[in-house]
Amino acid sequence: MSAVFENVTCKFCGCLCDDIAVEVEDRRILKAKRACPNGLGMFLNYDPTLQSPLVEGKEVEWDEAVSAAADILSRADSPLIYGLSSTSSEAQRKAVELADRLGAIIDSTSSVCHFPTTLGFQMVGGAACTLGEVKARADLLIFWGCNPMEAHMRHFTRYSANAKGFLTPNGRRDRTVVVVDVRPTKTAKTADRFLQIEPGTDYEVLTSLRALIKGKDINEPVGGLPSEQIKELVQMMKTCRYGVAFFGMGLTMTAGRGYNVAEIFALGAELNQYTRFFAMPMRGHGNVAGADQVITWLSGYPAAVSFARGYPQFGPGEFTSVDVLARRETDAALIIASDPMAHFPRKAAEHLERIPAILMAPVTNCSSQVANVILPTACYGIDAPGTAYRMDNVPIRLRSVMQKVRPTDEEMLMRIMEAVKQ
């Protein structure tokens, strides 16, 4: 007999769509109605059966695996706790506690994603809104250096371009969509206006927009855009009813990084002299925003935090994972719900092959191949409940659609902490 669970939250990406109908039979998910291909992939490919933990490739009892993990972490001089973006906020909280106890460095996948957004936000602050407001009110949507058609596939229908809301009853017809990018992405092809800028000129174009808003004049092309096009965009921004600039890796990964983001946050805030305007990062993994939130509550900083001195220290470029690994400044790693071997530059990933590593994750991934201890935990949002933060920093409940037989990340972290204390 199959059972259908309505309004289940998909925790694959930062959209956290909470309207999925999941059909379950014999602890396998048969269907995930309304999920996008990414969400569907997550729901259908997860195998919730209990699996033995592995130590050095051998199946062992859970007690032995916990003690092996605790042993690795206790012996290390400078352990790194990394990942956290696909686990629950409850588990994130325990991870910070463990980092504090160990004197470890803790860093999330934000590090290779929207960490420059944090740096930009720290520089200039920002005006924030929720996706509910965007759905109800926004008539101008700017997508800058992001490609939701391939990365956040239901963003348009649930929250932005096509969503029908209180003041936007006609959905797409009530909104103007502008895409700024260096290439004509799938998202650009759906836009009312596509402004193709030269690579690496985001900072210049954003600064020009700010200058025009402040009443300066510009008569030369910037970033390959004629000044008329830039002025036209400024006019659209100043006269819209409610505007939002969503931005992605096109700003955070290119030259300028945090400075690009500081410009778009400043631009959003300054436009409030004329209308309501906001800037919002398109957060990638389901609970990467939660990692920022939780690490900040507990340490004062969102990522790249070291507890080595007994108190939290923030170090962009110093305690960020790629730097720590590339400089070989860590001698053990606890990887939680992420896959640095698949996503880090080769030189950084290589160090994970040299040092003892523990992987706590619901699925096998590239990092499984280098981990000395593997702890196959439950998948939050499928066989374990928990909390995750959407890209607009709204916490959303992750439901479970079946009884769990695997331990959760939170439980595992508590057991490791107990073993470390002993």
Add this chain to the structure above:
Amino acid sequence: MGNLFSLITGRTIGQADGLHKGAGSEAHLKATALVQICQEDMNRLGIKEGDIVRIRSNAGQVEAPALKGDLPTGILFIPMGPTANELVETDTLGTGMPPFKGLRVEVERI
């Protein structure tokens, strides 16, 4: 230098689908071991679709089949994954973020 390009890495639907099947899976490797290049640059370098090209950065080099991409001249696109990771350098300029976009690379046909 005629064959210097700026490399952009990023997500694609195929890459994400491959990840669900496992980051070490055939589907993931296939979706990420490719390089997109625009028609004009392909003509200039005498590359045909499917030709294997060598891409070199300060961090390393890879060989991958070339695919025609909807890109401006001078830009290459490789989906995020093991092929791109060989090329991405680890100097984060104090930001934690490696240059996943806008990386200088050289391309040659082999």
